[in-house]
Amino acid sequence: MSGQTFIFCLGATKAGTSWLFDYLSGHRECHLPAMKELHYFDALEHGTGDFYRKQAQARLEAARKDKPTAWQKRLISDLERWLAVFDGKTRNDAAYLRYVQDGGAKARVVGDFTPAYGLLKEKTLKTMAALTDKVRFVYLMRDPVDRIWSNIRMMAGGDGATLDAKVDGVLNGTAENILDRSNYRRTLNRLTRAIPREALHIEFYERLFTPAAIERLCAFLGIAPQPASFDRVVHESVKADLPMGQRAQLQAALKPQYNFVEKFMGELPPEWTQKMVSA
Template identity: 25%
Template sequence: MGRAVTAARKPDIVCIGAQKAGTSWLHEVLGARPDVWVPPFKELHFFDHRFVPECRRWTPWHVRRGLKAARARHLEQVIPPCPAYLAYIDRLEQGPPLNAIWYEYVFSRAEAQQNCLDVTPEYCCIPAAGVAFFARFLPQTQIVYIIRDPLDRLKSQVRMIAQRRKDAKLTEADWAQILEMPALRSRGDYLNNVPRWDAHFGPERLLYLPFGLIRSDPGDALRQVEAHCALPAQTPVAAGQKVHATAPLDLPEAVLGALTALARPQQRFLEDRFGAGFLQQIA
C-alpha cells in the first residue's frame, strides 16, 4: 500500500462479460494472485461509458461509489493510512473520470511484473465502433468472455433486478416494466454481441469460457484462463467458492414464459456458433 504511483498502464487482461455469468468469481480468483493487480473497485466502465449513451446516466455514480468504498476499506484496514494511496484515490475522484487518461491512471499503482485486470461485464454490449476502438486501444490485451445458458442468465438477472426494488411484493405492472428493460436484452445478447467481437479477435486473443465449467470444475476453468493469459498455473483455495450469487426468488409463470421466448434465439445461435459440446457446458 505504501508504494508511490509509477506510470500510466493499460490492462493486460479484460473480462468483458457476461453479466450474471461468473465475472465476480473471476475477479476474486485472479485478484487474489500476487502476479495480478486489480483496481480499487470492480467494473471500471471505460468502454461502455464511451460508446453506450444510456450507460453515461449512471457510470459516474458507479465510479464515485466504488472510490468511496475503496477509501473506507483502506481507512479501516490500514493503520496508519498510506498517504500515497489516499492521494491516488483523491486524483481518481477529482477526475475528470472515465476518459483515457483517467483509465490509464487507474492501473498506475501496479508493479511492473504484475498483470493488470479489468472486469466489466457491460463491455460485451458495446457497438461495433466500440469493439474497433477497443482493438486499437488495447492491441495486446487478452480477453475473456464467459458464456452462460441464456435462460439461466436471464432468470438470474431478473431476480437481481427484482431484489433491488424496495417494494416487498412486485405487481404485474412491475414485472412488465422489468421485462421491458433494455439491459435485460443487451447484456445477454450473444447473437449480436459475439459476432462483433469475433470480427476483431480470434482465439489467440479472445477466450470464450463456458459458465458451467466454473460450477463443475472451477480448477479447469481457472487453468483455461491461466493458459490463455500466460499466467503460471495456481490453485487458489477459493477457486470453488461462489461469489455474489443471486438469492432465490420464485418468478411468475408469465415472466418465465417471456424469458424463455427471449432465450430461445440466443440458444440457437450459441449452438450454431460453438457446437453442442460447448452448449452442454454453459449451464
C-alpha cells in the first residue's frame, strides 16, 4: 500500500463526477471499481444499506442481460463481489479497502466515487481520512442554480408539471434532498474540520473539462496528465430552459451558498456570476 493514494470523490450530484470517474478509470496510473458509487460510508451512517443493495442487485441483473463486453464482464464481477463483501449494515473497513484495491496493486491511485459522501458528518469524514496512510478528497462544485436545475431535469425527465413542482419544492424547502446536494457551505465546513486542507482538491464543474483543470487534479494526485475526451457527455439530463423568473427565485434562495463560496474561495468564478439575474 505504501505510496498508493486513496481518493474519495464527493462532488455534488450533476457536477461532473461521472465524467471524472470515466477519465480516471481509463488512466494508466489509476484503478477504480467498475461500479461507481459504492455507498459504503453513507449506508453505515444513514442506515440506507438495504436500499443501495437493491439498487446494486437491479444493476447486476440488468448487466447480465447486456452484451458481454470486457467492461460489462468486469462490472458484473465487481457487482457480485460487492454484494458479497458488504451486507449494507456491517462495518468492515478492511474488507472494503481490499475490495477497492483488488486488481490495482500497481496503480498509484485507487478510490471510491460516491457523491453522496458529501452529506456525511464530520466524524465519518475523519474515519475515511484515516483509512490509509495517504487519503485524498476531491470535491466538485457547480453553479448552485444550474446544479439544482440539472438535478431536477434528471429526476423529472420531460414532464413540465413535475419540473415546476420540483422547483416549487426547492423554493418552499420541501425538496430537502435536492437542496442538500447544493449545501456547499455545510460540506466544505465539515471537510475542512475533518481533514487537512492540503488533502482536499476543489474544482468547479464549469472549469473541469479543460486541460488546465486536469493538470491541477493530476498534480494533486501525483500522477501524469493524459489526454481527456472533454466533449464526451455522461448522464446528460433532459434539455429544458429555466425561466428567468424561476432562476431569480432560486438564486435568491441559494444566496447563502454563493456568499459562502465567494468567501471560501476568494471569489466566485465568472462562469457563475455571468448567469446571475439582477434583483
